[in-house]
Amino acid sequence: MExxxxxxxxxxxxxxxxxxxxxxxxxNPTGRRIFQEQLRAGDLSRIEIDVAQQIEGGAMxxxxxxxxxxxxxxxxxxxxxxxxxxxxDLPLCLDSSIVExxxxxxxSYQGKALVNSVTAEDERLDAILPLVAxxxxxxxxxxxxxxxxxxxxxxxxxLAAKIIDTATGKYHIPIxxxxxxxxxxxxxxxxxxxxxxxxxxxxxxxxxxxxxxxxASNVSFGMPDRTAIVAAFLxxxxxxxxxxxxxDARSPDLVRAVRACDLLLNRDEWGGRWIAAHRAAQxxxxxx
Amino acid sequence: MExxxxxxxxxxxxxxxxxxxxxxxxxNPTGRRIFQEQLRAGDLSRIEIDVAQQIEGGAMxxxxxxxxxxxxxxxxxxxxxxxxxxxxDLPLCLDSSIVExxxxxxxSYQGKALVNSVTAEDERLDAILPLVAxxxxxxxxxxxxxxxxxxxxxxxxxLAAKIIDTATGKYHIPIxxxxxxxxxxxxxxxxxxxxxxxxxxxxxxxxxxxxxxxxASNVSFGMPDRTAIVAAFLxxxxxxxxxxxxxDARSPDLVRAVRACDLLLNRDEWGGRWIAAHRAAQxxxxxx
Numbered sequence: 001m002e003x004x005x006x007x008x009x010x011x012x013x014x015x016x017x018x019x020x021x022x023x024x025x026x027x028n029p030t031g032r033r034i035f036q037e038q039l040r041a042g043d044l045s046r047i048e049i050d051v052a053q054q055i056e057g058g059a060m061x062x063x064x065x066x067x068x069x070x071x072x073x074x075x076x077x078x079x080x081x082x083x084x085x086x087x088x089d090l091p092l093c094l095d096s097s098i099v100e101x102x103x104x105x106x107x108s109y110q111g112k113a114l115v116n117s118v119t120a121e122d123e124r125l126d127a128i129l130p131l132v133a134x135x136x137x138x139x140x141x142x143x144x145x146x147x148x149x150x151x152x153x154x155x156x157x158x159l160a161a162k163i164i165d166t167a168t169g170k171y172h173i174p175i176x177x178x179x180x181x182x183x184x185x186x187x188x189x190x191x192x193x194x195x196x197x198x199x200x201x202x203x204x205x206x207x208x209x210x211x212x213x214x215x216a217s218n219v220s221f222g223m224p225d226r227t228a229i230v231a232a233f234l235x236x237x238x239x240x241x242x243x244x245x246x247x248d249a250r251s252p253d254l255v256r257a258v259r260a261c262d263l264l265l266n267r268d269e270w271g272g273r274w275i276a277a278h279r280a281a282q283x284x285x286x287x288x
Numbered sequence: 289m290e291x292x293x294x295x296x297x298x299x300x301x302x303x304x305x306x307x308x309x310x311x312x313x314x315x316n317p318t319g320r321r322i323f324q325e326q327l328r329a330g331d332l333s334r335i336e337i338d339v340a341q342q343i344e345g346g347a348m349x350x351x352x353x354x355x356x357x358x359x360x361x362x363x364x365x366x367x368x369x370x371x372x373x374x375x376x377d378l379p380l381c382l383d384s385s386i387v388e389x390x391x392x393x394x395x396s397y398q399g400k401a402l403v404n405s406v407t408a409e410d411e412r413l414d415a416i417l418p419l420v421a422x423x424x425x426x427x428x429x430x431x432x433x434x435x436x437x438x439x440x441x442x443x444x445x446x447l448a449a450k451i452i453d454t455a456t457g458k459y460h461i462p463i464x465x466x467x468x469x470x471x472x473x474x475x476x477x478x479x480x481x482x483x484x485x486x487x488x489x490x491x492x493x494x495x496x497x498x499x500x501x502x503x504a505s506n507v508s509f510g511m512p513d514r515t516a517i518v519a520a521f522l523x524x525x526x527x528x529x530x531x532x533x534x535x536d537a538r539s540p541d542l543v544r545a546v547r548a549c550d551l552l553l554n555r556d557e558w559g560g561r562w563i564a565a566h567r568a569a570q571x572x573x574x575x576x
Contacts, residue, residue, distance in 0.1 A: 187551060187552060187559065188559060191551065191554045191556065191557065191558065191559065192554050194552040194553065194554075195553065195554055198527060219552070223551075223559060223562065223563070224562070224563060224566035225544070225548075225562070225566050228544045228545070228548050229548050229551065229552065229562075231519065231520075231545070231548070232519075232522075232523040232545050232548035232549055232552060233523070233548075233552055234520075235520040235521070235523040235524045236523045236524060236526075236527040236549075236552065236553075238524075239486060239524040239527065239528070240527070256513070256516045257516070257519070257520050260513075260516050260517050260519070260520035260521075261520055261524075263475060263479065263511075263517065264475060264482040264507070264517065264520060264521055264524065265482065265483065265524075266479045266480050266482075266483055268479065269479065270479065271475065271476060271479065271511060274511065274512070274513070274517075275511070275512060278512035278513050
């Protein structure tokens with residue numbers, strides 16, 4: 001199954017036979033005090049740097065989260081979408097927990113965005129999926145609801161089924177426009193969480209064939225040497241069927257890891273892209 | 289299932305609940321011209337450096353291959369085994385294609401060695417397995433025979449079954465003393481090879497539960513940025529059930545990758561070893 005995201009002029013395809021889709025996580029004020037202050041003051045200049053660094057690193061889609069405390073998130077989302085679309089033709093992933101922010105972002109976006117995200121809660125499904133349908137967007141579904149973030153992969157699959165059934169049946173969103181998040185929780189809290197994520201990915205692949213995404217950094221939260229943990233997690237998840245991740249696109253170690261996954265999992269014919277990336281890196285070194 | 293290897297004074301346990309077993313590949317003259325010349329001249333001093341570097345890097349078992357052209361391999365194997373066992377208490381993996389070399393190595397070895405390797409060919413099985421049984425060693429089985437290195441994982445499983453049946457039935461070797469190699473071929477020759485290796489691992493785990501090993505460097509043969517390829521391959525293989533690998537134990541990137549696998553796959557309770565390794569690295573940096 002293939003999910004197509006679009007900017008005004010460019011398509012990006014997510015799917016099991018496609019290069020692993022790197023969704024840059026950086027345009028997000030969470031944990032960035034200075035960036036938060038800039039956003040509150042209406043200063044979006046930092047976004048331009050984040051866009052450039054993530055493109056340089058290998059991002060294929062950019063997540064945009066404007067959730068700075070005490071700022072007008074909807075207004076910032078609109079301004080950020082317009083600014084970013086003037087600077088790059090990469091498709092965007094509009095990231096907010098507030099329905100009005102998602103709507104404002106979708107209304108100002110040119111192309112087919114990815115909406116981040118909807119849970120399996122009835123109220124959220126009926127607030128967000130109509131927007132996804134109206135704007136012809138794609139959406140990330142999180143298989144948790146009011147009651148729980150289920151530990152059992154089978155229960156996650158049930159909640160994913162609820163999201164898929166509601167989106168396709170009630171709102172006529174094509175299943176190919178739904179990415180399910182298999183829920184990657186911090187390994188530091190419970191060392192069984194990754195086993196559950198991998199089993200959920202395997203079930204999603206075998207039972208639905210839907211595309212998938214997750215926040216890769218979350219796995220390493222609270223642990224030392226976070227990049228090394230994520231760099232080992234991504235190949236496991238990719239081999240289990242993960243087709244995209246919201247991740248640090250500025251990290252050469254992480255981007256190299258997912259490009260190695262493409263090579264190893266037969267998504268890079270003759271290793272052409274791997275070898276080209278090596279030559280480009282060599283040329284940069286020689287030029288520097 | 290658990291495979292126990294031993295030196296005179298130390299046990300190393302290989303198994304799905306155990307830390308991934310790093311078998312250092314370095315004591316091998318293949319592709320090392322100067323080392324070959326030293327071995328032909330009877331100079332084993334380089335081995336001491338290789339032993340020390342691999343222990344420093346995190347090796348848990350050391351592979352010993354003395355296949356230098358024009359040298360007396362059996363004599364070198366005996367000398368190397370004695371030298372290495374005087375320098376470290378890590379168990380050894382005796383690596384040769386020549387039966388007499390394996391026998392000489394086993395006769396001079398103190399403990400329970402790993403024999404590398406036997407194929408599914410009748411002649412090899414009947415030459416090598418009696419030695420494994422007589423010396424109470426463990427053995428690596430390669431699921432290929434006179435006719436083929438099979439591409440089909442199901443055929444690899446059949447040949448693994450032949451090795452397991454012959455070893456256990458005819459030579460009374462416990463199945464826990466057999467490691468099957470799922471055959472990791474170079475990705476540069478055919479980009480489907482890793483998919484076959486992963487499927488073979490999955491089949492071996494579900495149908496036999498045997499321990500497994502492979503030569504990890506082989507996957508990246510002929511490609512640029514080899515370490516990055518192997519560092520992505522090992523987590524995939526580990527998640528698919530691989531319990532050990534013959535690999536470059538001197539590479540921090542590779543050893544960190546398998547230690548991250550332990551953390552992510554619930555083989556490192558509370559992340560205790562991961563955190564301890566981080567603190568040790570910090571202490572070394574502070575001390576330096």
